[in-house]
Amino acid sequence: MATVYAVGVGPGDPELLTRKAERILRSAEVILAPVSNPAEASVALEIIRDFIDESRQEIIVHQFPMTADRSRLIPAWQAAADLIASHAEAGRSVAFITIGDPLFYSTFIYLLRILREQYPQLPIEIIPGISSINAAASLASLPLVEGDEKMIVIPATAGIEQIKNALDTCETVVLLKVKPIFSAIVELLRITGREHTAVFVERVGGPRQLVLTDFSQIAAHTPDYLSLMIIK
Numbered sequence: 584m585a586t587v588y589a590v591g592v593g594p595g596d597p598e599l600l601t602r603k604a605e606r607i608l609r610s611a612e613v614i615l616a617p618v619s620n621p622a623e624a625s626v627a628l629e630i631i632r633d634f635i636d637e638s639r640q641e642i643i644v645h646q647f648p649m650t651a652d653r654s655r656l657i658p659a660w661q662a663a664a665d666l667i668a669s670h671a672e673a674g675r676s677v678a679f680i681t682i683g684d685p686l687f688y689s690t691f692i693y694l695l696r697i698l699r700e701q702y703p704q705l706p707i708e709i710i711p712g713i714s715s716i717n718a719a720a721s722l723a724s725l726p727l728v729e730g731d732e733k734m735i736v737i738p739a740t741a742g743i744e745q746i747k748n749a750l751d752t753c754e755t756v757v758l759l760k761v762k763p764i765f766s767a768i769v770e771l772l773r774i775t776g777r778e779h780t781a782v783f784v785e786r787v788g789g790p791r792q793l794v795l796t797d798f799s800q801i802a803a804h805t806p807d808y809l810s811l812m813i814i815k
Contacts, residue, residue, distance in 0.1 A: 642663020
């Protein structure tokens with residue numbers, strides 16, 4: 584029985600992978616890459632292209648629908664877990680790749696629960712990755728927290744009220760997945776006088792990377808799905 588690896592491949596720059604992640608990706612017999620839309624390339628797979636050899640490794644792209652509808656998500660999670668288990672039980676090492684870190688807002692969290700419950704005999708190893716938050720802060724030379732400061736991370740889809748409460752209670756607020764309510768976030772920053780404390784980062788580490796610190800440019804921008812804001 585082979586090991587199942589969950590490998591965090593970082594936010595977009597292949598040079599931000601850890602040495603351990605690279606070693607496992609080069610040696611794994613099966614690479615499983617998630618994608619939300621089968622018509623689009625897997626972001627995680629594009630990051631690791633230079634570390635894999637398709638002539639000797641099997642590359643599987645598995646769709647996970649971009650939806651909150653669990654009636655569609657659960658079958659996709661189950662199918663992926665069953666696929667991973669079938670290869671591992673046949674003696675083939677499997678690396679499930681995910682952007683950022685496998686245990687930070689990652690699809691692998693759901694697979695891990697299924698694998699532990701239904702396939703407890705499988706050895707699983709999790710390889711951490713650099714998150715988009717750390718990469719964005721580094722890119723903007725922006726300290727996240729220091730001393731006794733507090734930081735909160737919120738998926739913007741949690742709603743504008745939760746974001747407002749966070750701005751009232753924490754020195755640093757990180758908003759992920761800002762696209763769905765971007766205009767409401769921009770308006771909130773205006774109302775609360777936070778226009779000049781926000782940094783917007785999109786596709787960090789990738790060829791389409793964008794960093795905006797000027798509020799007028801932030802407000803005029805149409806964000807990509809892979810975007811975040813850091814508000815001090």
